[in-house]
Amino acid sequence: xxxxxxxxxxxxxxxxxxxxxxxxxxxxxxxxxxxxxxxxxxxxxxxxxxxxxxxxxxxxxxxxxxxxxxxxxxxxxxxxxxxxxxxxxxxxxxxxxxxxxxxxxx
Numbered sequence: 001x002x003x004x005x006x007x008x009x010x011x012x013x014x015x016x017x018x019x020x021x022x023x024x025x026x027x028x029x030x031x032x033x034x035x036x037x038x039x040x041x042x043x044x045x046x047x048x049x050x051x052x053x054x055x056x057x058x059x060x061x062x063x064x065x066x067x068x069x070x071x072x073x074x075x076x077x078x079x080x081x082x083x084x085x086x087x088x089x090x091x092x093x094x095x096x097x098x099x100x101x102x103x104x105x106x
Contacts, residue, residue, distance in 0.1 A: 002041070009037050012070070015063060017046065025051040031066065035073040 001018070010016050010033050019027040027049045033042055044066065047057040059066050 005032055006041050010034055010041070011037065012067065012073075012075070018043075019049065022048075029055070029057075031063075033067070035070055 005018075012033055012035060014033055016032050018030045018032055020030060022028050028045060029047045029049060031044045031046045034040070035042065044059070046059050046066065047055060049055050
């Protein structure tokens with residue numbers, strides 16, 4: 001299974017959970033992703049499932065909270081900010097342009 005997953009581009013924006021059987025009625029739940037397409041697969045235990053107890057999460061249910069440490073991975077992002085006509089009128093400006101730039105801080 002790991003070799004199959006390594007060949008897939010399961011990147012940061014993916015939400016993939018793998019269930020591995022550890023006993024007859026219990027499964028280990030693992031979150032899998034890659035920080036970049038060229039890096040190896042990251043596998044983290046997020047909880048377990050059993051017939052008796054159901055799903056028991058060992059970490060936050062929020063992906064963003066679980067992936068807070070990306071080990072200095074550079075993330076490229078684009079943000080579009082648009083202003084509706086109402087807000088432009090309130091500012092008494094026919095056109096409002098907002099430019100946001102994100103710089104890599106070293």
